[in-house]
Amino acid sequence: xxxxxxxxxxxxxxxxxxxxxxxxxxxxxxxxxxxxxxxxxxxxxxxxxxxxxxxxxxxxxxxxxxxxxxxxxxxxxxxxxxxxxxxxxxxxxxxxxxxxxxxxxxxxxxxxxxxxxxxxxxxxxxxxxxxxxxxxxxxxxxxxxxxxxxxxxxxxxxxxxxxxxxxxxxxxxxxxxxxxxxxxxxxxxxxxxxxxxxxxxxxxxxxxxxxxxxxxxxxxxxxxxxxxxxxxxxxxxxx
Amino acid sequence: xxxxxxxxxxxxxxxxxxxxxxxxxxxxxxxxxxxxxxxxxxxxxxxxxxxxxxxxxxxxxxxxxxxxxxxxxxxxxxxxxxxxxxxxxxxxxxxxxxxxxxxx
Numbered sequence: 368x369x370x371x372x373x374x375x376x377x378x379x380x381x382x383x384x385x386x387x388x389x390x391x392x393x394x395x396x397x398x399x400x401x402x403x404x405x406x407x408x409x410x411x412x413x414x415x416x417x418x419x420x421x422x423x424x425x426x427x428x429x430x431x432x433x434x435x436x437x438x439x440x441x442x443x444x445x446x447x448x449x450x451x452x453x454x455x456x457x458x459x460x461x462x463x464x465x466x467x468x469x470x471x472x473x474x475x476x477x478x479x480x481x482x483x484x485x486x487x488x489x490x491x492x493x494x495x496x497x498x499x500x501x502x503x504x505x506x507x508x509x510x511x512x513x514x515x516x517x518x519x520x521x522x523x524x525x526x527x528x529x530x531x532x533x534x535x536x537x538x539x540x541x542x543x544x545x546x547x548x549x550x551x552x553x554x555x556x557x558x559x560x561x562x563x564x565x566x567x568x569x570x571x572x573x574x575x576x577x578x579x580x581x582x583x584x585x586x587x588x589x590x591x592x593x594x595x596x597x598x599x600x601x602x603x604x605x606x
Numbered sequence: 607x608x609x610x611x612x613x614x615x616x617x618x619x620x621x622x623x624x625x626x627x628x629x630x631x632x633x634x635x636x637x638x639x640x641x642x643x644x645x646x647x648x649x650x651x652x653x654x655x656x657x658x659x660x661x662x663x664x665x666x667x668x669x670x671x672x673x674x675x676x677x678x679x680x681x682x683x684x685x686x687x688x689x690x691x692x693x694x695x696x697x698x699x700x701x702x703x704x705x706x707x708x709x710x
Binding site for chain 2: 395396398399401402411412416419420422423424425426428429430431432433435437438439440441443444446447449450451452453454455456457458459460461462464465468475476478479480481482483532533534535536537538539540541542543544545546547548549551557558561562563564565566567568569570573574576577578581582585586587588589590591592593
């Protein structure tokens with residue numbers, strides 16, 4: 368009885384711009400959980416640890432950062448601090464989204480888990496509160512489901528093969544970071560300088576300091592961004 | 607056990623950072639210096655991680671030609687505007703291929 372009305376309802380829902388945007392981004396990015404599951408197990412995490420990290424942290428760059436330090440045999444405290452430093456940009460996204468979404472209480476506590484790069488990008492591209500909320504929620508739900516499922520699949524698949532490096536899986540982690548960073552690198556200018564300086568600091572410090580610490584030290588390079596404020600206008604209009 | 611602690615601390619910490627933003631007074635965002643620094647930190651950290659995971663093993667620098675080849679292939683794929691997952695597959699396949707050939 369429901370069937371004839373349900374399908375048109377579904378298709379009209381999917382045709383709404385924020386829902387379509389959210390599904391598109393969620394599906395495109397969600398499968399990169401495969402890369403995370405693979406990298407996590409290659410680095411020495413168990414399947415359970417990889418899955419719990421995806422469920423709780425649910426922010427790709429921070430997760431990759433922690434397992435990257437684990438892979439290098441690094442200090443776990445330094446690894447966690449590095450991951451949290453990377454997660455700090457979600458605080459900034461939350462500052463912008465808080466006003467737009469305008470959820471309170473339990474709704475806000477739930478929505479907070481979804482404050483990441485992709486949901487922010489989709490939400491900010493919508494007009495009006497209803498569409499902002501729809502875009503945010505669709506992206507969050509799609510991405511959360513896929514990211515966690517594919518983390519599990521990637522982790523289990525990697526665990527079942529003997530030596531992941533035979534398949535070149537040790538390069539998936541750094542290649543993921545490169546792909547994430549690529550759009551920012553193309554901006555050139557000060558962003559490129561920050562990136563090159565960050566890499567140089569980490570490489571120079573590696574023979575001298577315990578693994579994990581050189582990555583933290585690289586955040587000094589971000590101080591360049593504090594300099595003069597002439598990029599302000601472009602940054603505000605560009606985001 | 608320590609690894610579990612790191613996983614849980616990172617996970618809970620990442621959530622709290624998100625919640626803090628959503629619940630904080632918006633005045634914090636009005637400081638452009640805070641914003642610029644926080645947007646630049648990931649660039650520096652990600653670049654550092656790329657460099658280290660490509661040419662470092664624990665506390666020493668190494669030249670692993672098959673890994674370098676994989677990263678070079680990733681750059682080419684990105685220049686050709688390949689989709690995200692294609693970039694990763696190209697990188698891993700190149701590294702695996704070079705290793706199979708006995709490089710690095």
